[in-house]
Amino acid sequence: MADTTAPSAGASCLERLKNYVKTPKGSILSAEILISFIIIICYGASYTGGYSTVAICEMIFAMVFFFIFMMGMDKQFLLVNWLWTDLFRAGIGAVLYLIISLITVIGGAGDGARIAGGVFGLIAGLLFTYDTYTLFMEVKSTRQHTAASTGVGV
Template sequence: MGDIEAPERNRSQEAGVRSLLPSKEFISSRKGLLLIGEVVLSFISFVCFAASTAAAFVTAPFIEFLAALVLLFAYSTKFNERFKGFHWPLMDFLRCVSASIIFFIISIISVSKYLDGASKAAGVFGFTATVLFALDFYFIFNELANFLKGGDSSEPPNTQDDDSDSD
């Protein structure tokens, strides 16, 4: 009887691990690719700032890395659908806007003020992260605007007036 329980336990453990991993559909989606890019660029920028003389700016990329990692986990495991306590798109929008502004500012400072190569590399990766975060908040803004309009662009517009008497 002990031999039968072991495979069942292994299957349940595998199912538990699989529920924590992102799905292939999400990873190949636009949002999944943007979040993965944000995580990677934030981490690279963090490492470059840590190795440079501009190490005072290391906190911003680290916080953005953690925030992007949390949202990647939340969206990929559909945690955002199970926990309705936050308005996830608005929270993601504010994260992307603040990240793009912060990365732009620290990248300008690191490229212009510091002379070592690691600071220059951190600035270049920071500018790339700025573009990626800005692209993400542009897409989120469009989705939020469509949501606030209350319409879906896939529906055909109603061309007939409600006051018409035609049958």
């Protein structure tokens, strides 16, 4: 007979999701996913939808990292330095969002959806910049300073 007191795998995953979204990193990643989705909708409604590529890629990358960190896979797969990988993801996302958003806001006269996507893209660029800053501070605090060996025995 099945044990009904043990939580099911789906409930455990849902519980992990609820708990991870409440953490600072989880809330930043979920905000990145949400704003990227909003940008995809805005660029999809505009006359030129080619600018949505950055938003699609960054949303997928944020979802992958959200899942990896939520499930604790970063503690299991030690071959990858997840902190540095996430730092590069956020840094590249910040630069790309800021560049694409400035291009779309400056050249989007007459296309309201494109301008809205650009404005949301600027907000996303600031969010990714904040994520990069917090990750950089974490890298800086976890770096160990050891004395260099001079090779001279005293």
